[in-house]
Amino acid sequence: MSVFDGLRFRRGSSPIHQLDPRAKFFYVIVMFVVAVLFNELLPLVVLFLIQIPFVFVARVQREWIRSLRGAAFLAIIIFGFNFLFTYLSGQYELSYVLERSFAMSLRFIVLVESFSVFFLTTSPDHLGLALEQSHVPYEFCFAFTTAVRFVPVLAEEAQTIMDAQKTRGLELERGNFIKRIRNYIPILIPLIVNAIRRSLELAEAMESRAWGATEKRTNLYVLKLKKSDYVLALLSILLLVLAVYIRLFLPVPQLGVVLRI
Amino acid sequence: MIEVKGVSFTYPNGVEALREVSLTIHDGEFVAIMGQNGAGKTTLVKQFNGLLKPTRGEIFVDGVNTRKVSVATLARKVGFVFQNPDHQLFCETVEDEVAFALRNFGFEESTIKKRVAWALNLLDLTEYRETSPFMLSGGERKRVALASVLAWNPKVVVLDEPTIGQDHKQKEKLRQFIVQLIAQRKTVIIVTHDVEFVAECNSHVVLMAQGKIVAKGSAKQMLTNSALVTQASIVSPQITQIFLELADLGMPIDLINIHEAREALLNFLEVDS
């Protein structure tokens, strides 16, 4: 669960929180592209390091570290597989294989890092708004924010149902694999029935508040790109151009070689 | 029957729901636990059948420490009826629903049959034996939930907010039903903020506020004490409010229901004339 913990929005008022979700999303995409451009360790280390200031400015260090810890397990697996397959092919020397495998796990970590900064600092509400203003159909945006809104409610409901059935002698951990799955039926059925009932009530409340009255819906909040958003977008573009230039025209040395010099 | 000794409880999210609570509930007692939403009432009763275990302190149910046994074992003694029946109904027929717990507890089929018939009869549900619980009305579903717990004949019955969403007649039926349970020497604990219902039941009352027990006593003592009532963020029964205004005329002020009020007024008028 800790990976998801590192992706859950924390309310805050840092400059990073204030940035427009669209600008931040652009930055995440650029990070993604650049990370995929390079197989070498050196540029990936650079990518990893340049994001750290964001984390500190946003004051989400603790959650960020938790997300990295959550990602560590997968990173190790990625390292293992890369190491095994490149080494077994017998074409490369050990130091190269090691560095290459490190690079692959680090690429994964860089991706987790940028996504985690994005989700930790972007409220789902703003995200919904950003979707709306990017001409995503309103029904979809509404479904998105409502889903986020009801996650804690449903989690609580699932807990109550589990408690109610435990009280009636249901033991979830009893029996073999098949039996254990069947044990969840008394929990799933009330959960589904209640979700359907709830959605009906929601639909009633939506209708009663003029859902679908006009095609031209207005909005209480409007996201406006600020100077800082343009700065972030510009920096992202520069990074992208630089990365493409390096990829195409410059040789990227092995980190081991650089350090020896 | 139930002994709570210095229990504190903190939820994993850091909310301190119970602080140093101590309480004894005797065999055959009828107790209403009252207080504002969020006062810790439900958290307290969930400790009685082990759904929650104390962070500090200890609870003994029928002499057994709740830490030492499973929920299923405690549930045999402490039946718990949740507020919303829809959080537990899932079977195809009412009969299966009532038999569910009995099967879990490993009763024999012949015993199960007898118990189910008994419980359905007790709650006036026999005609719905083969009906799907989802086809029933809200009040009926509530009764099915109650039957499904009473079927295994627990010594203690906990009812969480049993009067919510119930109309006047349904409440009156519920009250009569509780009286029956008490007559069968069961311990009945209700969690509620329905002051009028408690005044009518005339049970014992435990007042809670902010995770602590404010006071315990008879409904009369608790509900007519305006300081306690304010502290627990409830309101006093309407009859009590009426008679508070009449104190100057020499009327008693510790009245909580119509029955008592009538007696007192007739007595007063008789003495007077």
Place this chain on the structure above:
Amino acid sequence: MTVIEAKGLTYTYPGGTRRALEDVSITIEKGEFVILTGPSGCGKTTLCRCLNGLVPNFYGGKLEGEILVTGLKVSEHQIYELARHVGLVFQNPENQLFALFVEKDVAFGLENLGVPRDEIRKRVDWALQMTNIENLRERAPHELSGGQQQRVAIACVLAMQPDVMVLDEPTSFLDPLGAQQIFDVISRLNKELGITVVMVEHRLDLASRYSNHVVVMDKGKVVLDGEPKDVFSSEAARLIGVGIPKATRLSQVLEMSGVRLGRVPVTSEEASQVLKEVLSRD
């Protein structure tokens, strides 16, 4: 001026076997505070749904008879057109809030109607102020207590500036203090803004002091319709099992024992007053 006029409403839910409404006729005047009560399943909720067109537009089926709300024939208008005139608040506060912030939720209806942003801002602020929840504007619904959530739900409807507000058991999930706050807010809207209120309620002990018109339903029919003291003191109300206010019930019990009170009290203050007179009579 008549705001709600229903004549011979009869309705069965699609797939239902029983009539949810049977020949219901009521008239409600502007500015009234109506309490609609009766045993569970008597058709109160269905009648509420008729008032803004959820029945039959959302639920389907055929509604016989005629109903006019603020002069509009419900059968000839969409729910969203009626939403400007009639606001519905439901029993479960949790299932009528969709947004992640209170303020955004209150704006929802106005956004749907395409109201300009400045106007939305003004009306949202006003609605939050009228329901006394300005301090909650940036909170998430799941962080609020049931009573607070219900006040948000009222603000959501209020922002659309309806002439009529219909509330279906708005306090049944709330504790006494939470319920009291809801009643106070609704009473304020009724008195200060002249909004006509139709409230379904079982807790008549608390609610009846605000009301000047009580309608009792049973098995899909309107069985009693009139002033609170007349309705509550009728024998029919007791037989149907309406939770008559204790003040009224006490007076009935005393009358039966031969004590003459002279008038029928509904609230505890009135009861105290009547009893004071009786006790100091001799």
